[in-house]
Amino acid sequence: MLTYTIGEVATRYHMRPSTLRYYEELGLLYDVPRQGGRRVYTAQHLARLSTICCYKNAGMSLEELQEFFRSTESHADPAKTLxxxxxxxxxxxxxxxxxxxxxxxxxxxxxxxxxxxxxxxxxxxxxxxxxxxxxxxx
Amino acid sequence: MLTYTIGEVATRYHMRPSTLRYYEELGLLYDVPRQGGRRVYTAQHLARLSTICCYKNAGMSLEELQEFFRSTESHADPAKTLxxxxxxxxxxxxxxxxxxxxxxxxxxxxxxxxxxxxxxxxxxxxxxxxxxxxxxxx
DNA sequence: TCTTGACTTCAAGTCAGCTTGAAGCGGTAT
DNA sequence: ATACCGCTTCAAGCTGACTTGAAGTCAAGA
Known part of the structure; x- marks a missing residue:
């Protein structure tokens, strides 16, 4: 499976590694496994990051994004997500x-x-x- | 001539009076006369404010706006403005x-x-x- | 083996863009 | 006359979104 280092992901998404760490700290990116202590990103994470950028670009704050993911991932109510x-x-x-x-x-x-x-x-x-x-x- | 208080302008442009004072402090809005110590805005100022909002919305920082107005108002070089x-x-x-x-x-x-x-x-x-x-x- | 470079965590720092608070003034309504 | 509301200045404070620095780890190449 294709994997990426934090630096590669950062370059690809025109952001700094520190931003990716920050997003992870906020819980926007999660379940990022480590190999020898280093983060290893997969297509899953890139997809997630695309979503984050999309919504952020639409004017959502990082806090709203947390809320959004919380509500969609709890699988509870598609109506709320909608x-x-x-x-x-x-x-x-x-x-x-x-x-x-x-x-x-x-x-x-x-x-x-x-x-x-x-x-x-x-x-x-x-x-x-x-x-x-x-x-x-x- | 139709004039407006800071509160009226703020309401009309969906911003706070403090923001208008702040823009004035930065020199983005200027020559705002006072009557009894209070700011009096005219259509001129509203037009200017529209321009500010337009460029700001386009992603220009307030500092870039200062630069822009400085260069267009010095009448120097239309090429630079362009x-x-x-x-x-x-x-x-x-x-x-x-x-x-x-x-x-x-x-x-x-x-x-x-x-x-x-x-x-x-x-x-x-x-x-x-x-x-x-x-x-x- | 040693160096190098990209990574790690954690706490503290930065920056833009306002916002707030204190202390006071001006004109209108009671 | 007095209360009140929206304004005034000025300095200090706040928020969101990162960024930076220190101190250290890891793995690949010379």
Missing amino acids: AILDTVDDRIQSQIAELQANYQQIQRKKHFFLAIQAAQAAGVPQPNWADYAHRHYA | AILDTVDDRIQSQIAELQANYQQIQRKKHFFLAIQAAQAAGVPQPNWADYAHRHYA
């Missing part, structure tokens, strides 16, 4: 919507500053932000 | 992409746990995650 998944879903969707609005705004600013640059080069009057403030980009 | 806008643009785009991947994953989990729930109710065998792990949702 409720948490629903809130994560909501958060992701509103985050995407917000980022897309931010994206539009950045495009407007970019075009505006490009126009400033062009105007400076051509020695013509500066553009007016009002002309850019409501544009919509693809 | 360079910063480009990095913000990149960040937003990769964040959106990542969130969309996360969204897919959440949908898979939701459907999986719905299936678990249904299986429990019907008294049939539990579903298999492998059947859900690569599905694609709209």
Whole structure:
């Protein structure tokens, strides 16, 4: 079975070994066996880590993640897990919507500053932000 | 001219008055006049605050925001402002992409746990995650 | 055998981004 | 007149998420 050292996992997930130890300390990663005192990670752990990163990226705190895993792993109530998944879903969707609005705004600013640059080069009057403030980009 | 108290602005932007004072202390918000010692905000300030929130939401730190405003307000070099806008643009785009991947994953989990729930109710065998792990949702 | 480099634990430290508390002021309502 | 509420400043405190440092272990290569 394919295994990984803490350093390999850290590199693969763009994090530091200390972060992996920290997650283990919090109980987010567990049952990590040791060989000669060193942690040995398998595909199981990588999958778990992917889940952690996914939810974290969605805006969940590490504490919420603990809660989430506690409730799904107790096998108790799929309804509770579903409720948490629903809130994560909501958060992701509103985050995407917000980022897309931010994206539009950045495009407007970019075009505006490009126009400033062009105007400076051509020695013509500066553009007016009002002309850019409501544009919509693809 | 329409003006706002710190409390009104805070409510409108879903933040605390202390945060607005903090941003002012950092120089992100400035030229906020006082009437009888109290801050008076206008549409100008709200626009500025929107910009701050937009960039912050895109992942810029408050320090980067200071840098950004310093460089755009010195009117010096539109090229420098554009360079910063480009990095913000990149960040937003990769964040959106990542969130969309996360969204897919959440949908898979939701459907999986719905299936678990249904299986429990019907008294049939539990579903298999492998059947859900690569599905694609709209 | 010795060195090297990546690992180990544990406690303490760091950093961003606010938040809180104390002490006081201003304008409106009773 | 007095109470009150939301504001003021300033300094200190807090929280989440790691990171760092010290002191030591392990296994592979020269």
